[in-house]
Amino acid sequence: MGKDSKTDKTMNTSEKLFAQTVTEHKGTIYTVCYMFSNDTDEVNDLFQEVLINLWKGFDGFEHRSDIKTWIYRVALNTCISIDRKKRRSSTVPLTMDINLFEDRDEDTRQVDLLHRRISKLQPFDRAIVLLWLEDLSYDEIGQIVGISAKNVSVRLFRIKEQLKKQTN
Numbered sequence: 001m002g003k004d005s006k007t008d009k010t011m012n013t014s015e016k017l018f019a020q021t022v023t024e025h026k027g028t029i030y031t032v033c034y035m036f037s038n039d040t041d042e043v044n045d046l047f048q049e050v051l052i053n054l055w056k057g058f059d060g061f062e063h064r065s066d067i068k069t070w071i072y073r074v075a076l077n078t079c080i081s082i083d084r085k086k087r088r089s090s091t092v093p094l095t096m097d098i099n100l101f102e103d104r105d106e107d108t109r110q111v112d113l114l115h116r117r118i119s120k121l122q123p124f125d126r127a128i129v130l131l132w133l134e135d136l137s138y139d140e141i142g143q144i145v146g147i148s149a150k151n152v153s154v155r156l157f158r159i160k161e162q163l164k165k166q167t168n
Contacts, residue, residue: 032075035130072144080123
């Protein structure tokens with residue numbers, strides 16, 4: 001028997017289900033993490049924190065909502081919490097002034113500009129924009145962030161106005 005079958009025997013059903021869930025929704029988790037940082041190491045740290053919180057709550061997940069909704073909610077709450085702590089204890093990161101892997105085409109510049117503008121928003125508004133950009137319905141966004149679909153609509157309108165003001 002190989003190493004994998006030995007690992008399978010030691011993993012219980014809950015661990016297997018968790019691993020499968022994470023594999024299926026890894027992109028969702030990374031999308032949320034990248035919304036809160038551009039730094040690869042920091043994104044990986046955020047990802048790990050999200051996984052820890054998902055694991056802590058996994059057995060208690062009652063399936064009253066879709067698993068993806070729950071994952072978004074845990075990921076957003078984790079990232080928002082860490083972002084708040086980070087802003088309270090602001091440090092000066094060491095950076096290089098040049099990125100050898102930077103892409104300079106027009107699409108990349110537009111995406112970078114949008115990302116910079118969105119990152120200036122408050123964490124809750126950032127979360128709403130992220131979910132909207134993920135093409136979720138107002139109802140789904142509302143379920144994830146805990147507000148009504150109408151409130152999502154109003155907030156998105158105000159957020160778009162904020163983003164427009166940043167262009168001037």
